[in-house]
Amino acid sequence: MPEMATAHAASSAGGGVLAIEHRQHRQRLIALALLVIALLVLPLGLNNYTQFVVNTMLVYCLVALGFNVIIGYLGQLAFASAAFFGVGAYAAGLSMARLGLPFPAAILVGAVSGAIVGGLVGLPALRVRGHYLAIITLAVGELLRWCYVHMDSITYGPGGFTLPPMHVMGLPLTDRTKYYIFLLCAAIAIGMTSMLLRSRFGRAFAAVRNNEQAAASLGIAVRRAKVLAFAWSGLIVGLAGALFAVLNGRVSPESFGLAQVLFHFAIVMIGGLASVLGSILGAVLLTGAPELLRNFPGSEEVVFSLLLILVLFFLPRGLSGLLADHFPFLRERLYRGGRDA
Numbered sequence: 001m002p003e004m005a006t007a008h009a010a011s012s013a014g015g016g017v018l019a020i021e022h023r024q025h026r027q028r029l030i031a032l033a034l035l036v037i038a039l040l041v042l043p044l045g046l047n048n049y050t051q052f053v054v055n056t057m058l059v060y061c062l063v064a065l066g067f068n069v070i071i072g073y074l075g076q077l078a079f080a081s082a083a084f085f086g087v088g089a090y091a092a093g094l095s096m097a098r099l100g101l102p103f104p105a106a107i108l109v110g111a112v113s114g115a116i117v118g119g120l121v122g123l124p125a126l127r128v129r130g131h132y133l134a135i136i137t138l139a140v141g142e143l144l145r146w147c148y149v150h151m152d153s154i155t156y157g158p159g160g161f162t163l164p165p166m167h168v169m170g171l172p173l174t175d176r177t178k179y180y181i182f183l184l185c186a187a188i189a190i191g192m193t194s195m196l197l198r199s200r201f202g203r204a205f206a207a208v209r210n211n212e213q214a215a216a217s218l219g220i221a222v223r224r225a226k227v228l229a230f231a232w233s234g235l236i237v238g239l240a241g242a243l244f245a246v247l248n249g250r251v252s253p254e255s256f257g258l259a260q261v262l263f264h265f266a267i268v269m270i271g272g273l274a275s276v277l278g279s280i281l282g283a284v285l286l287t288g289a290p291e292l293l294r295n296f297p298g299s300e301e302v303v304f305s306l307l308l309i310l311v312l313f314f315l316p317r318g319l320s321g322l323l324a325d326h327f328p329f330l331r332e333r334l335y336r337g338g339r340d341a
Contacts, residue, residue, distance in 0.1 A: 023329075024328060024329035025329075027329040028329050028330075031329070039183060042054065042179075043176045043179050043180075048175055051175040051176060051179060052175055052247075053287065053288065053291055054179060055175060055178055055179050055182055055247050056247065056287050057283055057284050057287045057288060058179070058182040058183060058185075058186050058243070059182065059240050059243050059244050059247060060240070060267060060283035060286075060287050061186055061190075061279060061280050061283040061284070062185070062186055062189055062236055062237065062239055062240035062243070063081060063085060063236075063237050063240045063264055063267070063283070064264065064267045064268050064271060064278075064279035064280070064282055064283045065189060065190060065193055065236055065276060065279040065280075066081065066084065066193075066232070066233040066234070066235070066236030066237035066238075066239075066240065067081040067233065067237060067264050067265075067267075067268055067279075068268050068273065068274065068275070068276075068278070068279045069193065069197075069205070069229055069232055069233045069236070070229055070230060070233045071265075071268060071273065072268060072272075072273035072274035072275065072278075073197060073202065073205040073206060073209065073229070073274050074205045074208060074209055074225070074226065074229040075205075075208065075209025075210070076125055076129065076133060076209075076226070076229075077129070077130055077131065077133055077134045078121075078125065078133050078134060078137040078230070079134055079137045079138050079141070079261045079264075079265065080118070080121045080137040080140060080141060080230070080233075080234075081233070081237050081260075081261065081264040082141045082256050082257070082258070082260040082261045082264065083117065083121065083137070083140050083141035083144050083256075084114045084117060084118055084121075084233065084234045084237035084238050084241065085114075085237050085238075085240060085241040085244065085256055085260065085264075086141070086144055086145065086148065086241060086253075086255070086256030087110075087113050087114050087117045087144065087234075087238055087241065088110035088111060088113060088114040088237065088238030088239060088240065088241025088242045088244075088245075089110065089241035089242060089244050089245040089251050089255070089256070090148060090155060090241075090245075090251055091106075091109050091110045091112075091113035091114075091238070091241075091242070092106040092107055092109055092110030092241070092242035092245045092246070093106070093161065093163055093245040093251040094154070094155070094161075094251075095109045095110075096163050096164055096166075097156075097161055097162075097163060097164060100164075102166075103163075103166045103173070103246055106242065106246075107185070107239065107242040107243065107246065109242070110238050110239060110241055110242025110245070111235050111236075111238045111239035111242060112235070112238070113238055114234040114235055114236075114237055114238015114239065114241060115231050115232070115234045115235035115238060116231075116234070117234050117238070118230045118231045118232070118233050118234015118235065118237075118238070119227055119230060119231035119234065121137060121140055121230055121234070122226055122227040122229070122230025122231060123227070124136050124137075125226045125227075125230065126223050126226060126227070138258070138261065141256070141258075141261065142257075142258075144256070145253050145256055145257060148253040148256070149253045155253075158252075158253055159252065160250060160251050160252025160253065161250070161251060161252075162249060162250050163245060163246070163249050163250065163251070166246065166249075173246075178246065178247060181243075181246075182243055182247075185239060185243060189236050189239060190276060190280075193232070193236060193276065194276055196232060197276070198333075201225065201228060204220045204221070204225040205225055205229055206274075207220050207225075208220070208222055208225050208226065209274075263286070266282075266286060266304070266308050267279070267282035267283050267286050268282060269282075269308065269311065269312065269318065270282045270285065270286065270307060270308060270311045270318055270319060271283065271285070271318050271319055271320060272317055272318025272319055272320030272321050273317070273318065274332075275317075275318065275320040275321070275332055276332060277320045277323070277324075277330060277332065278318045278319060278320030278321075281318075281319045281320055281323075282318065282319065285319070286304070289303065289304070289307075320332075
């Protein structure tokens with residue numbers, strides 16, 4: 001009899017957990033459906049300038065997502081996002097300006113170029129880590145920027161270059177059309193990244209982040225996991241760089257310096273490490289905040305710094321952690337029915 005009671009209690013507890021998970025899944029689907037509807041109708045109420053700002057938010061959502069794969073999920077202190085961002089922008093821009101490729105093909109070229117550079121940059125991560133890896137990746141970014149400035153015959157030098165006119169089905173590419181293209185790219189990238197992070201590769205990233213030696217002892221290919229994470233990060237951030245070039249219609253070296261690295265880092269830290277939702281929240285907040293402070297000269301840097309300090313002290317898991325505490329269905333998990341990522 002005691003055994004039957006214990007089994008019944010365990011069955012009831014298991015049923016309760018399944019019911020909670022089912023309810024949270026339904027809440028996620030409802031929230032996602034409402035978000036999709038809102039995003040599809042959003043451009044109808046925006047002027048050209050606000051539309052440009054929203055397009056910029058989509059670009060930096062991708063930047064933060066790719067950067068978070070390395071610094072959040074893999075746990076590597078690597079600041080290569082500006083390098084991938086610049087490679088994607090220059091690869092896409094030059095393929096249009098010099099090779100005459102249409103912009104959809106150029107976007108693919110930018111993403112693939114970012115992935116290739118990402119895989120190469122990941123090689124030093126096999127031997128060094130921590131501050132040494134941070135310095136190496138920063139140096140790679142500055143080396144690439146030096147190439148943009150001095151390889152005039154290829155990159156047009158320090159003045160940069162303007163992209164040729166872009167068209168969709170014979171019509172000029174407007175900011176509203178760019179929005180829907182960017183939104184499609186962002187949706188695909190977010191969906192594929194989420195699938196990757198929930199696969200055995202994503203769990204390998206988390207294992208390497210927590211303890212490399214323990215991960216290796218469990219049969220996880222640590223070296224492969226690191227190179228894959230860097231290559232995937234390069235793919236997503238390179239895609240963002242290509243969209244950045246399309247958005248502005250111009251590419252120049254000053255867009256890919258150390259300030260860009262600090263901006264990417266702040267987005268991820270404020271939004272939340274190891275969080276897809278945090279990447280989106282941080283990008284939307286830090287891209288939109290300067291527009292709200294435009295009428296207060298000099299306040300942008302102060303507010304930006306205070307926000308970063310407050311989040312690091314009082315919200316170590318970022319805005320996504322705060323939301324997940326109040327709305328459990330927003331918690332992201334690498335294991336079905338398991339612990340948070």
